[in-house]
Amino acid sequence: MIIRPIAPGDLDALLQIAIESGPGFTSLMPDRDALSRKIDHSVDSFARAVTKSGDEHYLFVLEDSATGEIMGTTGIEAAAGVSRPLVHFRRNAVIHHPGDRHKRRTEESLTRCQYYTGCTEVCSLYLRPGFRRANAGKLLSRVRFLFMALHPERFADTVIAEMRGVSDPAGQSPFWDWLKHHVADLDFMSATQLACCGKSGFIERFIPSTPLYTRQMTEAASAVIGQVHEDTRPARHMLEREGFRHRGFVDLLDGGPTLECPRSEIASVRNTCLAEARLHAEKERPESEGGTACKSAIVANTGCSEFRATVTDQAWQIPETGSVMMSARLARHLDLGDGSSACCLPLNHGSRHAQVRQQPGHKPATEEIRYAY
Incomplete structure (x- = not known):
């Protein structure tokens, strides 16, 4: 197995990965033209002389040394939220203060915000089902931190990971199933495509800036806030062992958590x-x-x-x-x-x-x- 920067000749394999990964894998959408542009951007990013993180996006592929087949992908966005907004819900504890202090109560709300602008983001990790073998996933994940250790000038001081939220086998999100009735009656895949393709005004138009109270949600929707997809649990555990922590920011569409860690404190960077x-x-x-x-x-x-x-x-x-x-x-x-x-x-x-x-x-x-x- 060899990790290397992606090349234009990997387009067909990348498209297959985007199709296989299914709804919710928002960093790679099954759009051939968009993926071709992503590859070109990555090739240019690796070739740049960089002294400070900018709009670079580094996409790697894992190649089977024996067959040349592409086993998976992994990526780093040098400064997320710069070229297009990076928007989350922030979980807040709201204390209500009625006249009688004995009747004070606390409830949770979600408020739209842009908090992580300019942070480095690890993303696009996917290991194809037919190639899941010992250490392949660990290599895909941790090689990004090794690359950051080698080229620290290319990355921000804070590194984040947006984790895939809970969805069912059909790709439907319990969180979005509740939210869509209050914002936009779109299926989860359509909403994801609009948000990820940066369609003008989608978030500002459909996602309210006023707080959403979790007491108003269905039990299924509130239960998955800050939780990850079943296939994502091992990745979350790995990141937590690296030093990443959830600070209360979740995805707008599926409620999945964003984890963060100072780059210099990531275990694999230090080691x-x-x-x-x-x-x-x-x-x-x-x-x-x-x-x-x-x-x-x-x-x-x-x-x-x-x-x-x-x-x-x-x-x-x-x-x-x-x-x-x-x-x-x-x-x-x-x-x-x-x-x-x-x-x-x-x-x-x-x-x-x-x-x-x-x-x-x-x-x-x-x-x-x-x-x-």
């Missing part, structure tokens, strides 16, 4: 370390070299438009020399030569003793997932 690639011809580690085997780690080159990464247990960290040893075959897949700059992220965060020694002057770059957000 990504630079190393020097050392190659050997044998498939197995030469016994004389010593070092610590990476039971499972993401290993990558340090490029941008030529970025390549994989997950492997065939790499050995040599703390004494600040290097990571790998086979010449693995290095070829990652476009690495002997002595090239590489980076390593152990999948087990607890294995700090196995990390590569930092280069002089270099600070640490600061349940299997199905598909998620």
Whole structure:
């Protein structure tokens, strides 16, 4: 498995992913022209010289090394809410103060807001059903944080993830089923397409700016506020282990939660370390070299438009020399030569003793997932 930036030749595979992912997977809609523009934007973003996050969108694909098939996608939006509004509901506790203090009561409301403008967003993670195997989902998810550690100037200080909310097998959202009777009598798919395609005035026209009180909702609608789709639960747990937390902001259409974390505090950002690639011809580690085997780690080159990464247990960290040893075959897949700059992220965060020694002057770059957000 190799992670690489998406290319124009991946359009057919990306369209198939958009179709397979179904309603609610809002970052990839099944529109061939829109997906083609998304690919072009990504290619341009990787090629830019960047000193500050802007409208860049980085889309990666996971490729089967043996067959060349595209297994899945994952992406990063450098500064969400800049080119078009990023709008959420904020959950609020409203205290009513009648004349009699003993009759004061608290109830919950949802208020439309734009809070996360300019934050970096991780998105577009999808692993195709036929390719769900050990570590594939972890690679798709955590490689984005490794990329942020390598290129911090390209991203904002706060990173968010909008999680897919609850919907049934037919793609209907209990939250939207209630909300549509008060705002716009559209089916969930139509509302999603209008919102995600940035149709002029859709949110301002149909989503009220005045508070919505949860006591007025159906039991089914209120129960899913801040909850995630069944297929998204492992992804949420993974992000929470990385340090992400829900701060009360939910999606306008399905009520799914948005999680956030300072970029410098994301565990995988902190645990990504630079190393020097050392190659050997044998498939197995030469016994004389010593070092610590990476039971499972993401290993990558340090490029941008030529970025390549994989997950492997065939790499050995040599703390004494600040290097990571790998086979010449693995290095070829990652476009690495002997002595090239590489980076390593152990999948087990607890294995700090196995990390590569930092280069002089270099600070640490600061349940299997199905598909998620």
